[in-house]
Every structure is written in C-alpha cells, then in structure tokens.
Amino acid sequence: MTGEAAVSGRVAPGWEAVRNAFARGQADDPGAAQLAVHHHGRLVVDLASAGGGPTGPAAYGTDSVGVLMSVTKGMVAVCAHLLSERGALDLDAPVARYWPDFAAAGKGATTVADLLTHRAGLPSFASDAAGVGLPGLLDWKGRVTELAAMRPLWEPGSAFLYHALTYGHLAGEVLRRVAGVSVGAFFAAEVAGPLGLDLWIGLPQEAEHRFVAQFAVRPEPTDEQITGFLAGLGLSPADPLSLALHATAAELAAANEALATRQGRAAELPGAGGIGNARSLSRLYAALVGPVDGVRLLSPLTVDRARTSRNEHLAPPPPLDGGDASGRSRFGLGFELPRPGLPMLGGGSFGHAGAGGRLGMARPESGLAVGYVCTAMSWEPAAGPDPRWTEWTDAVVTAAAAPGPAG
Template structure:
C-alpha cells in the first residue's frame, strides 16, 4: 500500500476501512509518523506504518521504526507482575511488606500488592522535590518511594500513578524474581514472544528511534481541570505528578536506557501487539491461565473523580479498562473506548494497546506526534472505532463497543 504521504504495510481486505482511517489521520488529523497493528484470532490482519520518523532530517517511518510509548509501558510491567502471580511467586492480596519490608512505613504499612497494580496505593507522586537525575537511578527511586507518605490512605480511592507505577510494581518484580524489571521483561516475555519492545533500550537500537514531537496547544484553547491544576498549584498532586521528576527527560538516550517501567518503554505497534499475543487463546503460549487473563481486565477500581487525573477512570489489575468520558467538556481527549471486557493501556500523547477477550482481538497504535488531553485523542480512537466496525460491531454508545 502506498500514498502521497508514504503509508506502507499490509492489511486484510475486510480491514480496508481500518487502512483508510490510518491514511485519513495523515490527510486530515496532522499525523506525522505512526504504526498500527491488529490481530484477530491470532492472525495479523493489519500491519501498517507510514509518514516521517524525524521531520528535522526527513527520515521516513519504516517497518522497524520504534519510539517511546510512554504509559503503554505500564501494560508490559503489569504483565511481568502477572507472570509471577501465575507462577505462584507473587500474591496480589499479600501486604507489600512481605516482599519489600522497607516500604511498610509512614502510613503505607497495610498496602497490598493489588493496590500497587490498580492505582489505589496512594503514592501517585513524590512530595518533596526530587534531585536532578535521581529517577534514572533505580535504587534511589525505590528508596524515595519506600519513605514516601501516601497522598491518601492506601486502598480508599484510586488516582493514576503516572510515573511511580514503574517502581511500585517494578520493584516487586525485582524483589521476587531477583532480576531488574527490564531484564525480567526481556528474558521472560519479550524474547520468548519475539517482540520488538524494550524497557531499557540497548544503545545499538538508538538509530531506529523516532523522536517524539511534543503537543503544542492552540493559543487560547480551554484547559482541562487537570491541566489548570497542574499549571497553577505547585503543591498539588497534579503539578507534582507531572513536574516533580528530577528534570527527567524520558525521550533521551538516558531515559530510554533506564528501566522506567511506568513510561519509558520503546516499541512500535507491531511490537506491542506481539507482546499481547501472550494473552490470545489462538496463540500457542502458556504464559497465563484463562482465570489470570480474566482477572487482569476485571474492573478493580473505578471512580468519578480520579485523585490525579480529575476525571472518571476504570482500572483492572494494572491495566486501563474502557473509559467513556465524552460527556465531559474535554471528553474527546479523555476517553479510551474499547470492548466491554477489553483491557490495555494508553500512553501519553495517544499511543495505545489492548486485548479484547470477547473478540480475541489485539490492537496497537504508536506515533511520534503527541496529542493533547489525558487519554486518547481522535487519531487513536478513530482507528479503534474503524477496527470494531470492521468486525461488525454496531455502536459504542453504551461506553464500550458492542454488536
């Protein structure tokens, strides 16, 4: 497939509408470089890529281009934890102190492993100013978290742990397995699945990375409540969750090399989709039982007012579930509308990956031009919508896609 804006790849004829939606993002929604991959019943029905990886050099986005996928990394980190749960080495209902004794202080003594996964642990950000470069040091980061005071009593509400999820869950993986998060992910999941997905990118792959293009709001554009709070209240959780990070530059060689399990993963749509094949009953893998997969996507926490994001959110055990916030003023950039029992994750700027067990569907999308908002923007959601429509689904008016 080719076009003036250099889209390439393959797709099943029944997914022509999906390919058209991918092209339309370049034509009318300002897409710069992107990739899309869809599996159905274990078969790849769309593998598309196109556009420009680096506008400064004119480098095209090729089949093997990768980029930071931000919080889609949380899905990979959660899969690591669930692999240990599956093996009977990690108990979701056990106190964190069973595995990480130093964590049990300053009001965190009763925190459970599940609270780490479903964003109810209360350590959604650091209170005190983080020293420059500290979050690139794993031991320093987990030491800071172990000594933190929670923003709320653990387990009483949920609030998105934007960066800290990578260390709260990642340190449990390290304590139980004896391996760093990035090494465990590579050896136990990425390499066995043959996926191009990294938590801690080796330097030899740097030439394939498409730099991210930051979102620039239009002058005078209305701000979401989260953004208003983030910009105007330095003591707020919203401000600290975004800015109190020790001047961390995730999209840099240092950031990509670090094991940032909350936001630093590097991949593309194909890599993310192939990772999620570990969940498909059509794929010959024995990573997870049906019961474990069902538990991953079962809604574990839900709220009308996320303590961090200030919107309604729904989380499974380490994953986002369908979130329909179209009724909000900024709802078109605050939603992630997928299947009723589907689960996955959105990355800052608009990347996403999910598995829908009802349809045996895996969907993944990555891009370099970041969008605004809190969850998906119209580029990603339009591709999800086209995919469900290609499968014969009729409506998402209920807050999830249904026949």
C-alpha cells in the same frame, strides 16, 4: 481533515478499510505513526505513516521503534500477572511481604493490588516540584528508597489518583524483589524473548539505530498554568496533594528530557519509558488473549481477573471533589478498562494508553489485539478519545466481525 496520509505496510484481505481509515486519521498528524492489529493470533494489519506534515520522519516504517509512554504500565502489569500465575507473587498480599521497608509510615497494609490500581497514595517521588529532576530520576535505588520511607497522601486503598511515574518504580521494585532481576530484564527474558518482540523497558544499544524521537505539539505547561489548574480543582498551593501534583508535572518533564537521550532510553523507567513498535505491542496483547505461534502468556482466568474493575467505586482523594464518575478512569489490575474517553474495542477490552496517543489493547471476546504508536505528543485524555483512533477503531471492529477475516 485534509484527506489521507501516505501509508506503508500491509493488510490481510478483508482489512483494507482499516488501511483507509488509518490514512484518514493520520492526515492532519504532523508526526509519524504505526497501527498493527492481530486477530485470533494472526497479524492482519501492519501499517505506518511517515506523517502528514513537514516534521514527520521520512524514514519511519513499521520496523521503527519509539517511546511508548504509559503504555509501558501494561507491560509491567503483564510481568506481575506472570509471577502471580507461577505462585511467586500474591497480588492481594501486603507489599511489605516482599519489600519489608515499605511498611514504614503507615503503609503496612498497602497491597500489591493497590500499587497496580493507583490507590497507594504515592503519586510523586517528592513532596515538591524541586524534589526530583535529572539525574536523580534515573537513580533507581534512590527513588525506591524514598518511596519506601514516604507517608502516603491518603489511606492506601481508600481513594484513586493516577500514579504517572511512581507506578513503575513501586510495581517494578516488588517484581525485582520477587524475580531477582529488574523489571526490564524480566520482561526481556520472559515476555519479549519467547514472542520475539521489539519491546523493551530499557532500550539496548543494538536497537538504538531504529529509534525515532517523539516531539511535542504544544509547549509544556508553566508553573502558573499548573497552579491555576490545581486551584480550579479546589487545591490551595500549600496543600500536600497540590505540592505532589506539582512534583509529578516536574517529574514528567524530567522523564521526557531523559527519553530524548541515549542514557534515558537505556535506563528503566517502567512507568513511561518503554520503547517499541505497534507490531510488537499488538503481538504482546494477542498473546494475552490467545496463542500466538504457540505462545500464550496468561490464562483466561488470569485475564478475567486482570480486566475486572478495581476502582470505579473510589473517588479521588480529599480535598478533590469526586464529581461525576461517568468519565473517571477505570482500572483492573494494572490495565485500563473502557470509559467514554477511552472506548477501546468495546466491552471487555483492556489495555493501556500513553501520553500523546499511544495505545495497546485487546478484547478476548473478538480475538482482537491492537497496537498504535505515534511520535507526536498530541492527545490529551481529558479531551476525549484521540481523533486519530476514532478513524480506525470502528473499521477494526467491523472487519473482525465480517466472515472473511474471521475465517
């Protein structure tokens, strides 16, 4: 650690230690970042760092917006729970109730909950790495038509494996059929609008000037590296799961390429293409666990249902070795839950991380909600918690427990 990064923004009295911790965490980050915290619905931290290195954008501030990567999945989950509360969507019902074509190829019993918990057996859009690139990735109708016809790689509900991009199209198509509008339009009207959020699934032209691009700290893995990694998991190159995971890597590379363009940012990629800032992300999560300026999105009962673990008992699909479950991803209905590599705000937390280090989360018991957005693609989940997070997480929890801020 080289010291502290220059930080702009504000903190409420009693939260000064969070500013200092954020500055320390960003000291060696070559990119820019934002950190926002709500406590019992009140914005108490709203900070930005333009970056500790020469590549950090000098104009970056708390109003800037950037790519959220898989944090977007939590935004999609909010939409699903809203429709569930309104009685329009049964999360335990078969997907085919709302999307009849989806029953093809043995998927008739697949539930909406299976989609939200990465148990559907459809981790990629194609069966090989050449299947989906650009512009095909941005063809919504084509992608969901292929998913509906696909045979799952395992019996839906019987195993768990992260659906990096297909999660957004699977859940998003169900939401589109129930709500009558795209998931991006629904989120804009029913979530972002009432709360005044700078969060989008599909960035509008009028907000494009506020966008700050992400950048990679390390190169994309080569085909040889991916093959070697999969071989280390016991997968042969010809195994259907190996082919699907190869395709996933190609799809993610295509998504990153798309998000570097205006066309890609305007499109809806609800698995990873959300755009926004930390302040709005924190405000969204605050409105899930309590009122924010008179608006509360979900009931306590719905939140408890959303943060109840749904996959801890499941191993990855064969032929992957289940291995030690202690570090395995934990999911509720559409939200990640605390685990050793993602401790969040402690027990009872829920939210979603995104590639590179983005994070949105809340903990009802402490009234805390947090948004963290960064431009450097530097965090790898397998390596443990992002070191930038560890600098400020404890400070946030400590400040929330102190009599001053709580009052």
